[in-house]
Amino acid sequence: MWRCHGATYAELVANLQKHGILTSPEAAVAMSKVDRKIFVPDSKLAYHDAPQVIGYGATISAPHMHSYCLSLLADYLKPGSIVLDVGSGSGYLTAVFGLMVGETGHTVGVEHIPQLVERSIDAIKMTPASSLMEMGRLVVHVADGKLGWEECGPYDAIHVGAAAADLPEALVQQLKPGGRMVIPVGTDSQELMIVDKLLDGTVKKTNELGVRYVPLI
Ligand code: SAH
DSSP states (O other), X not given: OOOOOOSSHHHHHHHHHHTTSOOOHHHHHHHHTSOXXXXXXXXXXXXXXXXXXXXXXXXXXXXXXXXXXXXXXXXXOOTTOEEEEESXXXXXXXXXXXXXXXXXXXXXXXXXXXXXXXXHHHHHTTSTTHHHHHTTSEEEEESOGGGOOGGGOSEEEEEEOSBBSSOOXXXXXXXXXXXXXXXXXXXXXXXXXXEEEOTTSOEEEEEEEEEOOOBOO
């Protein structure tokens, strides 16, 4: 259990850095601009380092999990990169990705619950990522994320926010050579898997740590 709770959002982000979970300075800057309070139903618990139920069987992940995934993906989230967020849920991480890849990049969220997509778009509009949405550089679609979002790929970075029973082949295909995917895999026991597609197209899988995510349906 991580204990990075903060009294303020700035304190939460600082604690995540202090504990060595949020290791990328670029991710920390982007994260600081996306107040978690906008994305959670219970704002009193916004800066707790814990997941929060957001309805429809979904949760916004804990800040330490968001930070962990951001740190693993930071090198693939440069200005101009193309990123796919599968199971985008609250939209929090989609907004952070958007600010990292910027207006020369492209950020695509895919979520299968239409009401969550609608709510996430409203929330993102209240952050500095709003302008990216206006420019069409950040979009959130209602779709089955197991199929990815082919027309905007291949992707430098793919993040999956729900646990897949098996690694979805479409997502591996939509990963750019030189790109990286971070995805929880498993049912009863889950592992956060790093999938690196090497420049020659070889796929390298590394299990990073045991995790607990809602299932990718
Ligand atoms: N990163 C998100 C995680 C939300 S929880 C956040 O922190 O807010 C996981 C999300 O995956 C849920 O919103 C759920 O509805 C969604 N999901 C599950 N299966 C899916 C599928 N097949 N396609 C798209 N989204 C899916």
